[in-house]
Amino acid sequence: MAEPNGTGRLDRIEALLDKVGERLDRLSLIQDRDHEESTRDHKQLMRWQVLMQDKMDRSDALQQAERVRLNALSEKTDERIAALVTAIGQLIQAK
DSSP: HHEEEEEEEEHHHHHHHHHHHHHHHHHHHHHHHHHHHHHHHHHHHHHHHHHHHHHHHHHHHHHHHHHHHHHHHHHHHHHHHHHHHHHHHHHHHHO
């Protein structure tokens, strides 16, 4: 038998709306948690990027210093070889 003024139907609609509201609340909590995780991951990624850039800058500086040192050693070696060749040439001419 039908209920007076459709109260049963309104109760069911209200119950469904309550369930929808609860699901929306849960969804909002999940989105908030996901946003916090995403923000934390982004901050960590940025931190790692800064650290990596710092390491790359240090590496570049060390490589540049090593190039300068190797160039200086190469010049000294060339001078010594030239002096040795000159000395050998003089020895050969003296004989």
